[in-house]
Amino acid sequence: MNLEEDYLIERFLKGELSEDEKEQMETRMVSDPEFSEKVALERQLFKTFDEEDWSDIENPDKEVEAYAELFGAQESKTIKSAIASSAATYKRGKTKTLRKPVWLYAAAATIILVLSFYFLWPAGIAPEELYHTYLDKTELPSLVTRGDSAPDQMKAQAYFENQEYREAVQLFADLIENGGQSGAFYIYLSLAQAELGEFSEALATLDKLIQSDLLDSEKGYWYKSLVYLKADQPQDAKSLLELIIEKNYYQQLLAESLLDEL
Amino acid sequence: MISSRLYQEALIKGDTRLIGDIYENCFPTVRKFVLKNNGTDEDAEDIFQKSLLQIAVRYKKEKFEIRNDFEGYLFTVCKNLWRRELNKSKKRVTNETLLNLYSEEQDNALALMEQKRFELFNEKLSLISENCRKILSLYFAKMSYAKIVEAAGYNSETVARQRVFKCKKSLTDLIRGDKRYISLKEL
Numbered sequence: 001m002n003l004e005e006d007y008l009i010e011r012f013l014k015g016e017l018s019e020d021e022k023e024q025m026e027t028r029m030v031s032d033p034e035f036s037e038k039v040a041l042e043r044q045l046f047k048t049f050d051e052e053d054w055s056d057i058e059n060p061d062k063e064v065e066a067y068a069e070l071f072g073a074q075e076s077k078t079i080k081s082a083i084a085s086s087a088a089t090y091k092r093g094k095t096k097t098l099r100k101p102v103w104l105y106a107a108a109a110t111i112i113l114v115l116s117f118y119f120l121w122p123a124g125i126a127p128e129e130l131y132h133t134y135l136d137k138t139e140l141p142s143l144v145t146r147g148d149s150a151p152d153q154m155k156a157q158a159y160f161e162n163q164e165y166r167e168a169v170q171l172f173a174d175l176i177e178n179g180g181q182s183g184a185f186y187i188y189l190s191l192a193q194a195e196l197g198e199f200s201e202a203l204a205t206l207d208k209l210i211q212s213d214l215l216d217s218e219k220g221y222w223y224k225s226l227v228y229l230k231a232d233q234p235q236d237a238k239s240l241l242e243l244i245i246e247k248n249y250y251q252q253l254l255a256e257s258l259l260d261e262l
Numbered sequence: 263m264i265s266s267r268l269y270q271e272a273l274i275k276g277d278t279r280l281i282g283d284i285y286e287n288c289f290p291t292v293r294k295f296v297l298k299n300n301g302t303d304e305d306a307e308d309i310f311q312k313s314l315l316q317i318a319v320r321y322k323k324e325k326f327e328i329r330n331d332f333e334g335y336l337f338t339v340c341k342n343l344w345r346r347e348l349n350k351s352k353k354r355v356t357n358e359t360l361l362n363l364y365s366e367e368q369d370n371a372l373a374l375m376e377q378k379r380f381e382l383f384n385e386k387l388s389l390i391s392e393n394c395r396k397i398l399s400l401y402f403a404k405m406s407y408a409k410i411v412e413a414a415g416y417n418s419e420t421v422a423r424q425r426v427f428k429c430k431k432s433l434t435d436l437i438r439g440d441k442r443y444i445s446l447k448e449l
């Protein structure tokens with residue numbers, strides 16, 4: 001495939017072709033299976049890598065039918081029942097916990113506190129969950145300014161809050177590129193990258209913050225430890241948390257509590 | 263950390279104790295994700311149960327291996343099933359296309375094959391250079407070439423186009439060279 005053909009397919013999928021061009025394209029897709037496969041793959045790639053979309057299967061084949069049969073088989077129904085039964089038990093457990101009187105919570109907390117002197121706390125919480133819990137406990141900086149004097153940074157923060165991470169990444173990167181001197185830009189950029197699963201980019205962004213002479217540079221260590229959790233690298237998170245505690249860096253107390261849970 | 267294989271075996275055996283552990287360890291994160299993305303508690307439960315069933319049925323048929331940890335894999339399956347649901351509702355609202363009517367079993371099977379395609383594409387994406395991954399992430403996010411030029415520091419849109427073309431070729435060559443693509447390409 002050459003560059004022109006590739007660009008034509010791209011414009012077709014983005015809905016940028018004229019009616020005539022579109023018609024020619026569709027005719028070619030019917031008569032040229034190889035070209036049609038190229039268009040289909042490109043469409044699947046766009047839909048798969050766009051978080052706001054999903055690539056559906058359009059032509060179910062024998063393998064889909066074989067799986068459908070397996071989903072309908074008695075053994076799958078048994079598995080389904082076991083899953084539903086575990087879900088019910090889990091829910092009952094949660095409801096019971098909620099209904100416990102306050103004094104029971106106090107008693108349980110005391111017992112846990114006493115026992116924790118003797119036993120190590122079982123490590124059962126997934127790093128991803130700890131990431132969300134501790135990110136919630138961290139107050140993210142606000143980029144809202146008086147009198148709309150910095151619309152781009154407000155827009156970037158809005159993208160981030162609306163979970164439009166791709167747009168947030170772009171705008172925060174632009175703000176930094178254009179000489180924006182704020183540690184908050186790096187923090188938001190790294191968190192948006194982490195949400196997109198671009199962990200090496202997120203860590204590199206925070207390294208830049210740490211190496212900068214910005215006031216917030218120290219905060220880079222804390223956010224880096226959170227990104228490590230999100231990336232399911234708890235050992236790397238632990239080393240950083242130990243450093244934060246040792247050096248009395250930003251969020252030292254949260255770091256101690258998080259380290260205990262890991 | 264309990265191995266993925268143990269959880270996969272627990273699912274096909276219907277071991278409610280270990281499935282209960284999966285709930286304890288993984289459901290809160292999935293619930294949080296679904297609630298954050300316009301879903302309800304009921305949606306979160308439904309997605310979670312469907313994901314576990316998908317993993318069980320697939321493991322039963324092809325004994326597939328989960329390369330990373332089970333929790334992370336389950337979260338990805340749940341996330342994708344939720345993306346799929348949101349996409350379906352979007353189509354329903356905009357009447358974009360006439361939705362096919364599938365039985366529950368057929369719909370579960372389609373979701374499973376779509377997950378396999380997602381894994382193949384992502385696996386191949388991870389094999390190309392970091393620079394190419396970065397450019398393609400901008401491209402697949404439908405960013406204009408003018409913006410890509412800005413973001414990646416290219417000299418012109420022509421250079422950006424050539425770069426996207428080259429990176430995409432590396433990715434599609436890898437995908438087409440994998441035998442799993444043969445069974446997925448007609449779908």
